[in-house]
Amino acid sequence: MIDLIEMGKKAQSASFDLGQLGTNEKNNALLKMADSLIANTKNIIIENKKDIENAKNNGIAKAMIDRLMLDEDRILGMAEGLRQVVALPDPIGRIDRGWTTTAGLDIVQERVPLGVIGMIYEARPNVTVDAAGLCFKAGNAVILRGGKEAINSNIVLADTLRNALKEIGITENAVQLVSDTSHEIANEMMQLTDYIDVLIPRGSGKFIKMVVNKAKVPIIETGAGNCHIYVDKDADLDKALPIIINAKVQRPSVCNAAEKVVLHKDIAEKFLPKLYQALKDNNVQVRGDERAVKIVSDIIPATEDDWYTEYNDYIIAVKVVDNLDEAIKHINKYNTKHSESIITENYAASRQFMKQIDAAVVYANASTRFTDGNEFGFGAEIGISTQKLHARGPMGANELTTTKYLVQGDGQIRE
């Protein structure tokens, strides 16, 4: 039996200790964790093979099994991720602002760790290492609860990291894994408000929605991406085509893949047939509004539902608009506030789009696929926040902090 409250107490105690560590101590520990992963490669692969065997026996899809699989390269990759986190600036101790009040109090607002972070996630075992590394860099203790498909891998990875910490004289309770993968334990974890400061769910949209609905612990919502690419009348169409293809097909299952194309009417007739062909060549099914179907009759008529849907698949829907204002209105209505891109060479159009689109990341002339902690330069990423509270967009170590006001006086009382 897992005692989550006991784990919560250990995490709180560890979080106090982590809050006292200097940057070098934390970085040395992260390097030690990276070395330990590599040194433990053989063992990790043995444990991972058990998960792969179970997955095969349970008839899990090949693509899923590939995501589960750890080999020497992938373990090196995880270690490299930890080393990148070392190279990032330490957010802790940074002073955001400081001033003196009318009463003569000196106030500084300092970045401090959040405390204890809970991660509930599905499938890929690398999340175990990425999350542990980023949480540790920001001085947080983490309680990890991965899915049952990766349980053997997660246990050996967490043990490896914990042993590395122990060897270097830092409390191993900075990283704890919940080895029980039952729903009951997950539910209990979502209610652990006395011990977990923030809960971050990672996985499918359905999974995240379930956690958001059940949890009492404050949540950072990640995930859903109904991303648009708008091709303006002044677009360089030689840029537009590869950007749309990249955003759609490079990895269609992820949240920053493009799901919709919005075309200005002035370029639609010239551009859409080429775009349709290129998408077809990449096995993408194209749906569209009436005007799109009028231009390319093979396009499947889209329903109102299509505009809301995140396909996560080789499907895209095309909408033709009269002007930029209509494009912005359409995108702001149907998007999930994740990532949107305008393709244009027009200064005023790019400025208006970036100002008026409501999303975590707004692009001019680039693929939406760049919304990613690594691409942003955050080392690993803990997830991509699609909410407006606390953090928005890719979250790195910086987003795993809060602030504390330190106020110095010399006897002030309030009038």
Add this chain to the structure above:
Amino acid sequence: MIDLIEMGKKAQSASFDLGQLGTNEKNNALLKMADSLIANTKNIIIENKKDIENAKNNGIAKAMIDRLMLDEDRILGMAEGLRQVVALPDPIGRIDRGWTTTAGLDIVQERVPLGVIGMIYEARPNVTVDAAGLCFKAGNAVILRGGKEAINSNIVLADTLRNALKEIGITENAVQLVSDTSHEIANEMMQLTDYIDVLIPRGSGKFIKMVVNKAKVPIIETGAGNCHIYVDKDADLDKALPIIINAKVQRPSVCNAAEKVVLHKDIAEKFLPKLYQALKDNNVQVRGDERAVKIVSDIIPATEDDWYTEYNDYIIAVKVVDNLDEAIKHINKYNTKHSESIITENYAASRQFMKQIDAAVVYANASTRFTDGNEFGFGAEIGISTQKLHARGPMGANELTTTKYLVQGDGQIRE
């Protein structure tokens, strides 16, 4: 019948318009709102009298009625609050950071409004004006839902602000009041995730807990304050005494009032009798642990429950500790992470206390009563956050913002 969804749509549309306003346009509108309040003084007092009458008929306590009451001075005060908000820097459009990625993308992280803010609050009608002013300054539309005790006052105040906006040519839907004070409407508002970005409850601890439990809209929790003052062995006792008295009795019902005193054993015997007498002179009931009772036998023995309790009353509990470490451990165990203060002339002790105490605001040699938006210099305040996500401590206009990443490229696709 109130149509909350219709109000939500109007708020969203207004929030888009507010996002396009410049600082001067917003400041002029705030000044206009301030002038309109003063110009409408007579009318506001007439409507407020209805609330006062109702309160008297319903046998509501005198202290509550006083908080409800609006006179010329208080209306001037609300207008003055709006003018202070004008004088604050505009958080919108500020660039938090910017860099160029490996792929050659230029990223800036810009401060933008949260969007639509919901406020659910009890009693005092000035919250209507304070919240509207701060939300507006940060470019947010606000939906206000005050308590039934102040409904006539809230309606006339919201109408005054809306008319001021209309006169100056800004959408009056920037400020909307839910004139139905039923629980059903409040519940519906808490589930309005499609239209409200953030919900901020203000009121009693019980009220806030209820909202936190029921709401599906992301919440910023405000309120609970079990604040401690630790008197170190190296304290200047001439500072300690007035600070404790101020923090306890200046306004015992508020969240930043002191509820506990922690005394270093070396000064306890000398200091506690004086402190006890001063508290008694101020009609404060003193409870304490065994060691405190041993020093002053009139002190009432405290139970375990006492250490957790926010009295909001003329009661305080005293704990005697062996050293600073024990004091910190005690405070971190029982506090609500609101405001804590150390009284000491010792450099190392103040440094350790400020570093190791987990709270929104940590003081050296000052009263906890300064944890307040006005005292911090934020003009009005929207509440004091006691959570770690998004905002911590007093919240002004700055805390009513989020960020958006703006990414400029020239055709980048992801490898």
